[in-house]
Amino acid sequence: MGTRKYTILPVTRVEGHGKVTIHMNEANEVTEARLHIVEFRGFERFILGRPYWEVPVIVQRLCGICPVSHHLAAAKAMDRIVGGEDLTPTAEKMRRLMHYGQMFQSHALHFFHLSSPDLLFGTDGTALSAFDAPPEMRNILAVAGKFPELAVQGVMMRKYGQEVIKATAGKKIHGTGAIPGGINKNLSIEERDFLLKDIDKMIEWSKSAVKIAKDFTLGHVEELLPFGSFDSNHLSLVRKSDGALDLYDGVLRAVDKDGNRIVDDVDYQRYLEVVSEEVRSWSYMKFPFIKKLGHEQGWYRVGPLARLNTASFIPTPLAENERKEFKAVTNGKPNNVTMCYHWARMIELLHSIEMIQELLHDSDLQGTDLVTSGPRREETVGVLEAPRGTLFHHYRVDKNDAVVMANLIVSTTNNNEPMNQAVKRVAKDHFTGKSNITENLLNRIEVAIRAYDPCLSCATHALGKMPLVVELYDAGNSLLDSKIRE
Amino acid sequence: MTKNKQTLTITIDGKKIAVEEGITILKAAEKAGIYIPHLCAYKDLIPHGSCRVCSVRVNGRIQASCVQTVSEGMVIESDTAELLEYRRMIVDMLFVEGNHFCMFCEKSGHCELQAMAYRFGITAPQFPYLNPNRDIDLSHPDVFLDHNRCILCGRCVRTSQELDHKNVFQFVNRGHKKRLEVNAKGLAETDLNVTDSVVNACPVGALMKKRVGYEVPIGNRPFDHASIGSEIEKTEGERK
Numbered sequence: 172m173g174t175r176k177y178t179i180l181p182v183t184r185v186e187g188h189g190k191v192t193i194h195m196n197e198a199n200e201v202t203e204a205r206l207h208i209v210e211f212r213g214f215e216r217f218i219l220g221r222p223y224w225e226v227p228v229i230v231q232r233l234c235g236i237c238p239v240s241h242h243l244a245a246a247k248a249m250d251r252i253v254g255g256e257d258l259t260p261t262a263e264k265m266r267r268l269m270h271y272g273q274m275f276q277s278h279a280l281h282f283f284h285l286s287s288p289d290l291l292f293g294t295d296g297t298a299l300s301a302f303d304a305p306p307e308m309r310n311i312l313a314v315a316g317k318f319p320e321l322a323v324q325g326v327m328m329r330k331y332g333q334e335v336i337k338a339t340a341g342k343k344i345h346g347t348g349a350i351p352g353g354i355n356k357n358l359s360i361e362e363r364d365f366l367l368k369d370i371d372k373m374i375e376w377s378k379s380a381v382k383i384a385k386d387f388t389l390g391h392v393e394e395l396l397p398f399g400s401f402d403s404n405h406l407s408l409v410r411k412s413d414g415a416l417d418l419y420d421g422v423l424r425a426v427d428k429d430g431n432r433i434v435d436d437v438d439y440q441r442y443l444e445v446v447s448e449e450v451r452s453w454s455y456m457k458f459p460f461i462k463k464l465g466h467e468q469g470w471y472r473v474g475p476l477a478r479l480n481t482a483s484f485i486p487t488p489l490a491e492n493e494r495k496e497f498k499a500v501t502n503g504k505p506n507n508v509t510m511c512y513h514w515a516r517m518i519e520l521l522h523s524i525e526m527i528q529e530l531l532h533d534s535d536l537q538g539t540d541l542v543t544s545g546p547r548r549e550e551t552v553g554v555l556e557a558p559r560g561t562l563f564h565h566y567r568v569d570k571n572d573a574v575v576m577a578n579l580i581v582s583t584t585n586n587n588e589p590m591n592q593a594v595k596r597v598a599k600d601h602f603t604g605k606s607n608i609t610e611n612l613l614n615r616i617e618v619a620i621r622a623y624d625p626c627l628s629c630a631t632h633a634l635g636k637m638p639l640v641v642e643l644y645d646a647g648n649s650l651l652d653s654k655i656r657e
Numbered sequence: 658m659t660k661n662k663q664t665l666t667i668t669i670d671g672k673k674i675a676v677e678e679g680i681t682i683l684k685a686a687e688k689a690g691i692y693i694p695h696l697c698a699y700k701d702l703i704p705h706g707s708c709r710v711c712s713v714r715v716n717g718r719i720q721a722s723c724v725q726t727v728s729e730g731m732v733i734e735s736d737t738a739e740l741l742e743y744r745r746m747i748v749d750m751l752f753v754e755g756n757h758f759c760m761f762c763e764k765s766g767h768c769e770l771q772a773m774a775y776r777f778g779i780t781a782p783q784f785p786y787l788n789p790n791r792d793i794d795l796s797h798p799d800v801f802l803d804h805n806r807c808i809l810c811g812r813c814v815r816t817s818q819e820l821d822h823k824n825v826f827q828f829v830n831r832g833h834k835k836r837l838e839v840n841a842k843g844l845a846e847t848d849l850n851v852t853d854s855v856v857n858a859c860p861v862g863a864l865m866k867k868r869v870g871y872e873v874p875i876g877n878r879p880f881d882h883a884s885i886g887s888e889i890e891k892t893e894g895e896r897k
Contacts, residue, residue, distance in 0.1 A: 222793075224763070
């Protein structure tokens with residue numbers, strides 16, 4: 172048998188569309204494995220010439236899952252255009268509430284709707300490994316059939332987060348709350364009381380979600396430790412004063428695989444001094460890296476796992492206790508296990524609902540001082556921690572208010588190389604020596620990609636559809652086998 | 658010497674109404690609490706009759722109610738399935754002829770074209786999009802003109818002339834090539850002032866004040882809770 176190339180198209184249960192190709196030689200060894208993003212969106216181009224105050228509302232259309240991230244990152248950038256980056260307490264807290272609402276709903280969506288079939292059916296004794304759930308069980312409906320209470324919790328938690336967004340942005344999806352220099356509404360007493368009604372239940376459910384992720388991880392340590400895992404750098408924002416986990420604002424920090432700080436306390440207005448992007452011909456998604464380490468060594472992870480590796484602590488008690496347990500597993504060193512993203516994500520879910528609770532009790536949310544402004548600027552960067560990781564928005568605006576330059580480095584783009592590394596690792600570990608690639612093996616690739624909760628449509632700024640395909644090619648590059656999932 | 662205006666009797670959708678002579682069918686209907694959908698008719702400007710959304714049947718013939726004055730015994734049909742369908746088609750064509758992206762337009766919730774589409778139950782256009790290549794004039798310090806959203810109603814042309822006593826806007830070309838132009842290279846070179854009446858005259862998001870977009874939260878915008886025309890349709894008691 173000659174060399175082969177497998178293609179998985181589309182990769183399922185991720186946001187957007189991706190393709191995986193795996194090349195194998197005559198000896199059935201994996202020689203190359205790649206995640207390709209073949210969507211193209213072009214937001215950076217078509218906002219050119221538009222007035223700057225439209226941008227927070229336009230760019231959130233990149234996505235329907237975490238539009239708030241783009242809405243707020245762009246608003247943070249435009250705050251600086253109008254000189255209004257020192258927001259009023261009401262404006263900043265309303266935006267934070269919106270952001271934590273989004274973090275809560277997005278993390279709940281990913282864990283319960285997209286990933287729980289992988290985690291739940293591998294652990295109930297019906298499957299030999301954590302990844303051997305039968306294909307017909309790997310969906311949210313099967314979860315609802317077997318664990319109805321859990322499925323309801325997942326749906327209701329997502330709904331709760333969406334209600335927080337509606338109360339702050341006017342709509343559950345694609346609202347208008349943040350405007351340059353502030354916010355367009357405060358939180359009414361009625362809205363506050365409506366959200367407080369279910370907060371205790373949400374905290375309890377979030378605690379049990381952390382427990383599910385933790386029990387799954389610790390219960391399958393031997394299998395999960397090597398699965399799609401590799402050492403990497405980690406990057407995120409942390410709170411400026413003390414390095415705490417801060418999802419809305421802060422300074423850039425990056426650590427290496429051992430926890431040494433390679434970037435620290437960097438104002439994100441200077442992000443171009445820290446990160447650069449590499450273009451590769453086979454993907455529409457660019458490959459960012461930390462400049463001083465170069466593109467070979469400088470790539471990094473972002474998102475929940477990276478944030479727990481960079482942050483000094485979590486400023487809410489329940490999530491901080493969970494973080495300590497999480498860190499204890501790696502003796503306080505960075506955690507480089509791909510599958511630990513799930514556990515980290517649920518700790519952030521708990522942190523987000525704790526933050527929502529704290530904010531709901533803050534009377535600043537009923538303030539009426541909503542917008543501020545100062546000296547005008549022409550160039551600006553807005554950065555925040557989106558559910559999937561660090562999100563950079565960079566714009567230039569001319570004196571007539573038109574956007575003349577835009578660069579977006581989206582969370583999933585930051586995780587491009589890590590996802591490719593994960594695919595490569597799983598392919599090498601599980602495909603080598605196999606002449607026949609089964610559905611179950613293909614699912615393992617997807618499980619590794621899903622851990623990163625990629626949003627592929629965001630990351631390529633999508634024109635058209637891209638379903639997941641895996642193709643297998645021989646040494647002469649002729650297609651031997653192909654599996655397609657629409 | 659002014660002549661006393663006579664009172665005439667007309668019928669709109671079967672309802673007999675006493676009206677003053679000399680007024681248009683549209684105004685007469687409004688006074689009687691009957692809403693006839695319209696876009697280019699605006700305040701007391703000289704009627705334009707260009708959008709044709711206000712078309713009604715007058716004694717069997719289709720007429721634009723914003724330009725047609727009343728006469729004794731007129732029988733007018735407005736709320737009929739046939740006319741509603743014509744109006745929907747007109748609104749539909751206005752949407753596909755320009756680039757109307759309600760999802761991010763700052764006029765959303767304030768826009769008469771969008772509100773009209775909601776009132777008519779239009780959820781998606783039935784005609785193909787023309788996707789014209791149009792520009793946006795951001796040269797003026799306080800006001801901008803986005804040609805993508807212009808529906809050629811002429812409200813700005815007339816408001817500038819009749820209320821502001823300026824002549825900032827004009828139509829150029831004819832037929833499907835007709836477009837709105839400013840009487841200079843760009844808005845910045847005109848005598849347009851942000852306090853001019855014309856800045857509030859545009860029914861869509863074409864002529865807008867700068868840097869105030871999205872200040873009104875969703876839920877508080879004029880058409881978030883009440884459909885266009887509902888103010889006119891309120892009973893006399895409700896209006897008080």
